[in-house]
Amino acid sequence: MKNPFENLDKVLEHRTRLQIMSVLVTNDGYEFNSLKEVLSITDGNLASHIKALEREKYLSVSKSFVERKPNTKYKITERGRNAFKKHLDALEAVVKQQK
Amino acid sequence: MKEIPEYEKDLASIRTMMERSAKFISLSGLSGVLAGVYALCGAIAAYYIVHYPIAPLDDGTYSVSEPEALLKLILIAAVVFAASLSTGLWLSNKKARKQGLKLWSPTSRKLLINISIPLVSGGVFILIMLYTGHFGLAAPASLIFYGLALIQGSLNTFDEIRYLGYSEIILGLVSAMFPGYGLIFWALGFGILHIVYGAIMYNKYDK
Numbered sequence: 001m002k003n004p005f006e007n008l009d010k011v012l013e014h015r016t017r018l019q020i021m022s023v024l025v026t027n028d029g030y031e032f033n034s035l036k037e038v039l040s041i042t043d044g045n046l047a048s049h050i051k052a053l054e055r056e057k058y059l060s061v062s063k064s065f066v067e068r069k070p071n072t073k074y075k076i077t078e079r080g081r082n083a084f085k086k087h088l089d090a091l092e093a094v095v096k097q098q099k
Numbered sequence: 100m101k102e103i104p105e106y107e108k109d110l111a112s113i114r115t116m117m118e119r120s121a122k123f124i125s126l127s128g129l130s131g132v133l134a135g136v137y138a139l140c141g142a143i144a145a146y147y148i149v150h151y152p153i154a155p156l157d158d159g160t161y162s163v164s165e166p167e168a169l170l171k172l173i174l175i176a177a178v179v180f181a182a183s184l185s186t187g188l189w190l191s192n193k194k195a196r197k198q199g200l201k202l203w204s205p206t207s208r209k210l211l212i213n214i215s216i217p218l219v220s221g222g223v224f225i226l227i228m229l230y231t232g233h234f235g236l237a238a239p240a241s242l243i244f245y246g247l248a249l250i251q252g253s254l255n256t257f258d259e260i261r262y263l264g265y266s267e268i269i270l271g272l273v274s275a276m277f278p279g280y281g282l283i284f285w286a287l288g289f290g291i292l293h294i295v296y297g298a299i300m301y302n303k304y305d306k
Contacts (some may be wrong), residue, residue: 013109015108015109015112017112018109018111018112019113019116021119022112022113022116022117023116023120024118025117026120026121027120028119028123030120030205031205032205035203037201037204038116038204038205039116040122040199062276065110088110088113091106091109091110092110094103094106095103095106095107095110098103
């Protein structure tokens with residue numbers, strides 16, 4: 001039998017990143033500040049995890065100005081969606097195998 | 100590599116984040132019950148203005164066409180609406196704080212925008228009806244538009260709201276068939292249904 005652990009995504013093993021992806025997979029675009037509120041984490045913490053996800057091209061960033069304030073919005077990419085789905089399947093397989 | 104319970108926690112956190120980011124879960128059931136109580140009080144006050152001394156189930160010989168009575172009715176409806184809204188905001192804020200969340204969040208903003216579209220169009224439509232003298236269908240229209248708003252809102256909060264929405268629409272359509280009984284249906288829809296659904300939601304989510 002194939003080892004389901006092999007299918008786990010190294011980047012998404014970190015829970016905060018997984019949570020960011022969960023928000024983006026259910027919503028069509030989410031702002032930095034809203035994301036911060038939902039996850040209740042600090043600016044720096046969120047920014048570093050977003051960087052990591054951006055590096056993997058799991059999300060795309062769009063910057064704009066709303067009432068002269070910078071507004072950063074994140075969207076999941078096709079690649080990110082596939083990676084999330086694969087990781088989720090692997091998680092389920094891992095947990096199931098143990099039972 | 101992590102331990103298995105950690106992976107289970109990962110799965111659980113995916114679910115929580117999906118729900119929390121898409122749905123406003125601090126809506127208070129108790130405020131639904133209170134909104135129903137306010138609506139019943141409003142309906143009783145309206146009865147004394149419009150029908151009295153005719154019994155409520157007697158064929159409603161409407162006198163709403165008198166501008167003074169109409170104005171009073173609109174005033175009652177506005178007071179009921181304002182009281183329900185402020186109670187809802189107050190109790191939901193309390194619940195949000197208890198959950199460690201905020202009342203004003205991305206999800207509550209989405210909920211507000213989504214329900215205000217059917218609510219505002221319905222409200223304006225009803226005012227136009229009253230202004231042009233079509234009094235008979237004002238109560239059914241308010242039930243139907245409110246039901247549509249609830250169904251729309253159920254996407255961004257507890258899904259059960261959808262069934263309250265269906266009930267309001269059905270009640271609205273039935274009441275359109277019985278002109279003159281608008282007040283009774285209004286009291287049923289905004290009073291009784293709110294109390295029943297609010298109590299169900301309170302039992303399920305607030306305790």
